[in-house]
Amino acid sequence: MAYSSEVYSRAKRIIDERRSLADRDANIKKADVYAKYPAVRDLDNQLMREMANFTMLMLRQKSEPDEVLSSMKAEIDSIQQKRSEILSANGLPSDYLEPHYTCKKCDDIGRKNGILCSCYKELCREEALKELAASSGSAACSFENFSLSYYVDNGVSDGTNPRRKMQNYYNFCINYANEFSAGSPSIIMMGKTGLGKTHLSLSIAKAVIANEKSAFGVVYSPAQKLVSELEREHFSFSGTDFAMRKYTECDLLIIDDLGAEFSSQFTTAAIGNLINERLYENRPTIISTNLSVKELTERYSERTASRILGEYKRLLFVGEDIRFLKNR
Numbered sequence: 001m002a003y004s005s006e007v008y009s010r011a012k013r014i015i016d017e018r019r020s021l022a023d024r025d026a027n028i029k030k031a032d033v034y035a036k037y038p039a040v041r042d043l044d045n046q047l048m049r050e051m052a053n054f055t056m057l058m059l060r061q062k063s064e065p066d067e068v069l070s071s072m073k074a075e076i077d078s079i080q081q082k083r084s085e086i087l088s089a090n091g092l093p094s095d096y097l098e099p100h101y102t103c104k105k106c107d108d109i110g111r112k113n114g115i116l117c118s119c120y121k122e123l124c125r126e127e128a129l130k131e132l133a134a135s136s137g138s139a140a141c142s143f144e145n146f147s148l149s150y151y152v153d154n155g156v157s158d159g160t161n162p163r164r165k166m167q168n169y170y171n172f173c174i175n176y177a178n179e180f181s182a183g184s185p186s187i188i189m190m191g192k193t194g195l196g197k198t199h200l201s202l203s204i205a206k207a208v209i210a211n212e213k214s215a216f217g218v219v220y221s222p223a224q225k226l227v228s229e230l231e232r233e234h235f236s237f238s239g240t241d242f243a244m245r246k247y248t249e250c251d252l253l254i255i256d257d258l259g260a261e262f263s264s265q266f267t268t269a270a271i272g273n274l275i276n277e278r279l280y281e282n283r284p285t286i287i288s289t290n291l292s293v294k295e296l297t298e299r300y301s302e303r304t305a306s307r308i309l310g311e312y313k314r315l316l317f318v319g320e321d322i323r324f325l326k327n328r
């Protein structure tokens, strides 16, 4: 699926704007130069006629004698020469009247030989990151500012060293993001509140989007927002399935804080269907939740819970509430 259609159209709008600004700018300069130096206008008109003739000859079936073509070429060169001389005598570079496009590769068209230009891809990534920041309400979470110092570095009763454990998870997540593909496993991040589950899942989202080698569509949503959207769509009887498709078809779906959503027959069924559908289609999902295994099983259907617990890679976050640690 790659990016959402909004991402593509926003990026395209920026490119179109760049091009029309460059064209407008060139037209303003042209009008100005023509008014000041009418000889430049005359040369431009002459040049246009010569070029048109030349193109017409080139397109004709029967080939022209070489001398005709080369004399026309010489004429064009000489007009261009005169034109540059006038411009240069007035302190202007010879390409002064050309539009100055932001992207030299595609002249701000966004495509080159039928494929997306790198400038278009770059803008899509930027727009996708903005979309992520808007949907998560936080642009700040990244691998770079995830610190292991918040997790104590000593053994606890069950024998695990929190810092070492979190270090492993951190490395796993970085690796996961770097190597993300359509066949990547799904992940469930479990643990109490404030342990960095949202932070790490957003870090993955950001890194997957920022990856220049690919163009994966990542959708992040708190569980509450996701079910509200699905509910609104379902009960509006509009016949549209825009939200449903966004969540089922994106390359990577992140459901944050599963269990915090208002629970109803509809919401548990919707989440169950979404999870099953994505597993069935082999599309990775990352879930974060404060629910325990027992709560998860009680809240969702047996089938849903067992699929999450059986088929997702489970990360059991440990430590103390980092919001609290930060404010100490």
Ligand SMILES: Nc1ncnc2c1ncn2[C@@H]1O[C@H](COP(=O)(O)OP(=O)(O)O)[C@@H](O)[C@H]1O
Pocket (backbone or CB within 6 Å): 141, 145, 146, 147, 148, 150, 192, 193, 194, 195, 196, 197, 198, 199, 200, 288, 322, 323
């Ligand atoms: N390892 C960490 N390093 C730096 N900040 C962190 C870390 N873990 C969590 N935080 C920050 O602490 C706050 C709570 O973390 P969050 O990821 O929301 O926890 P959870 O989703 O597990 O409840 C957030 O502001 C987050 O950015």
Ligand SMILES: [Mg+2]
Pocket (backbone or CB within 6 Å): 197, 198, 199, 256, 257, 288
């Ligand atoms: Mg969270």
Ligand SMILES: [Zn+2]
Pocket (backbone or CB within 6 Å): 103, 104, 105, 106, 107, 108, 109, 110, 111, 117, 118, 119, 120
């Ligand atoms: Zn380009």
